[in-house]
Amino acid sequence: MKQLLFVTNGHGEQAIAARIAKELDAIGGFTIDHLSLVGDDVATEPLLHAVGPRRRMPSGGLVAMGNVRNLLRDLRAGLLTHTFAQLRFLGGKKGRYDLAVGIGDTFAYVMARRAAARKTVFVGTAKSVYVAPYGRAEIRILRSADRIFVRDRATADDLCQRGANAIAPGNVIVDLFDEDLQTDGTGIAGRALAIFPGSRESAYSDAVFACAIFRELLGKMPDLEASLSISPGLAVDRFGRALRADGWDVMATSEQSIPFALHTNGKCAITAWTGSPGAMLEAAQIVLGQAGTVNEAAASRGIPVVAFERMPHSAQWYRQRQQGLLDGALVVLHGTAEEAAAELGALFLDEARRDRMSAIGRERMGPSGGARAIATQISELAQC
Numbered sequence: 262m263k264q265l266l267f268v269t270n271g272h273g274e275q276a277i278a279a280r281i282a283k284e285l286d287a288i289g290g291f292t293i294d295h296l297s298l299v300g301d302d303v304a305t306e307p308l309l310h311a312v313g314p315r316r317r318m319p320s321g322g323l324v325a326m327g328n329v330r331n332l333l334r335d336l337r338a339g340l341l342t343h344t345f346a347q348l349r350f351l352g353g354k355k356g357r358y359d360l361a362v363g364i365g366d367t368f369a370y371v372m373a374r375r376a377a378a379r380k381t382v383f384v385g386t387a388k389s390v391y392v393a394p395y396g397r398a399e400i401r402i403l404r405s406a407d408r409i410f411v412r413d414r415a416t417a418d419d420l421c422q423r424g425a426n427a428i429a430p431g432n433v434i435v436d437l438f439d440e441d442l443q444t445d446g447t448g449i450a451g452r453a454l455a456i457f458p459g460s461r462e463s464a465y466s467d468a469v470f471a472c473a474i475f476r477e478l479l480g481k482m483p484d485l486e487a488s489l490s491i492s493p494g495l496a497v498d499r500f501g502r503a504l505r506a507d508g509w510d511v512m513a514t515s516e517q518s519i520p521f522a523l524h525t526n527g528k529c530a531i532t533a534w535t536g537s538p539g540a541m542l543e544a545a546q547i548v549l550g551q552a553g554t555v556n557e558a559a560a561s562r563g564i565p566v567v568a569f570e571r572m573p574h575s576a577q578w579y580r581q582r583q584q585g586l587l588d589g590a591l592v593v594l595h596g597t598a599e600e601a602a603a604e605l606g607a608l609f610l611d612e613a614r615r616d617r618m619s620a621i622g623r624e625r626m627g628p629s630g631g632a633r634a635i636a637t638q639i640s641e642l643a644q645c
Contacts, residue, residue, distance in 0.1 A: 263644070264291075264294070265291055265639070266294045267281075268295075268370075269297055269298065270364075270365040270368060270369040272460045274365040275295075277434065278306075278364050279306035280632045281364075281433060281632050281636050281639070283632070285636045285640060287636075293309055293310065294310050296313040296315075296350070297311070297315050298347065298368075298369060314347050351373075351375040358379075359378060360378050360381070360639065360643045361373040361374065361381050363382070363384070365384075365385075365387055367383075367385075367395070367399040370402065370403065370406065371402060380642050380645070381406050382408045382639055382642065383406045385412065385416075386434070388412075389413055389415070390415050390416045391625075392586050394416070394419060400420065404424065404425050407642055409426060410428060410631075411427050411428075412432045413429055413625075414429045414627075430631055430635060430638070431628060431629065431630045431631025432557075432627050432631050433631045435561040435626050436630070437539075437558050438542060439629065449540060449541055452486045453486060453487070453546045453609070454485060454488070454545065454546070454547055454549055455488050455541040455559070456468070456472065457490045457538065457541075457555045457556070458552075459551040460493075460495065465495075465500060465503050467571075468500055468503065468504065469507050470598060472523060473598040474569070474605060475549075476525060477599045479530060481606055482609065483528075485530075487532075487549075488533075488541050488544070489523070489531050489532065490541055491535050501520075504523060508525075509523040509524070509531075510525065511523060538558070542555075542559055542564060546564070546565075547565050548567065549568070549569075551569070556568065556583060557583075559622075560587050560590040560591065560623075560625065561623065561629075565592070565615045565619060566590055566592070567593075567604075567605055567608065568593050569601055587621070587622060587625055587626075588621050589618060590619070590621040590625060592608065
């Protein structure tokens with residue numbers, strides 16, 4: 262059995278690691294350890310064996326592109342001590358792994374390389390020439406990798422021209438929920454709006470605001486129904502308390518994946534869902550999402566994506582980055598819940614605009630098959 266190490270630096274990156282691991286499991290002959298740099302492995306996956314120090318950070322890994330505020334929050338939460346502990350762990354694993362894979366940004370690759378595996382691989386998910394090209398220092402680091410996989414062909418071409426031999430076999434995000442679409446999502450079938458508040462601490466308040474937008478929308482489109490995703494690792498009862506405080510009637514259910522439903526004016530309007538996001542995407546006409554990876558997965562399936570921005574201007578960098586990646590497939594709402602609902606309602610009524618957004622999303626995200634292609638090359642490299 263070949264011993265592999267995956268190092269990730271975010272919730273979405275954990276999902277990508279798990280998807281590649283499924284393809285490697287189908288090939289056979291591997292055991293995979295997983296070090297989560299900024300999370301606590303809430304996205305549990307039996308094929309990834311959690312190793313090393315793990316701790317949930319306030320930013321959830323969003324400290325790139327000069328986000329000083331998030332970085333300071335993580336530093337106060339013990340980021341430096343945590344990072345040094347991980348470095349010591351990886352240094353103690355020298356020579357154990359046949360291959361180490363960094364998934365996310367260059368820092369994840371640097372940490373993976375610390376394990377001194379025979380071979381190293383970088384799966385770049387965070388950057389693209391569409392929004393943030395790799396810098397010269399990053400390219401110097403990445404040149405040591407035996408394989409460099411990036412999310413789109415334009416980024417691969419840019420890296421190759423600058424001395425790093427990168428390829429773009431397909432964006433793994435496109436593959437994330439393909440199997441999950443076959444699971445039982447009957448409890449949320451027909452929900453035209455899928456709400457994804459994300460997997461970080463801000464998800465609780467973002468869920469309240471997103472549901473408030475939908476409540477305003479119901480005044481003009483009373484037949485609409487929505488589903489609300491609750492990510493693993495977040496507290497269902499905390500969502501319930503926050504939404505009840507905002508005026509919703511929160512009704513518990515007996516269904517395993519539906520912890521509660523939100524009622525207003527005697528009608529069930531929103532169904533909470535703890536199952537696979539893929540089931541929600543199967544039913545949705547529009548996604549209202551504060552998430553990163555799920556928003557991109559929705560765009561890859563041709564579902565128009567809408568987000569909102571409530572933070573001050575200095576904190577808008579993440580949504581601006583996602584706009585750069587998805588282009589016209591994403592609309593960002595501003596203002597009050599009532600103002601946001603007016604924009605969202607206009608999109609529901611404008612089928613031609615939704616069709617344009619759908620086409621852009623599919624084009625930007627590319628075809629499926631990236632996870633299998635990357636796993637195949639990792640397998641071949643590990644055998645050398």
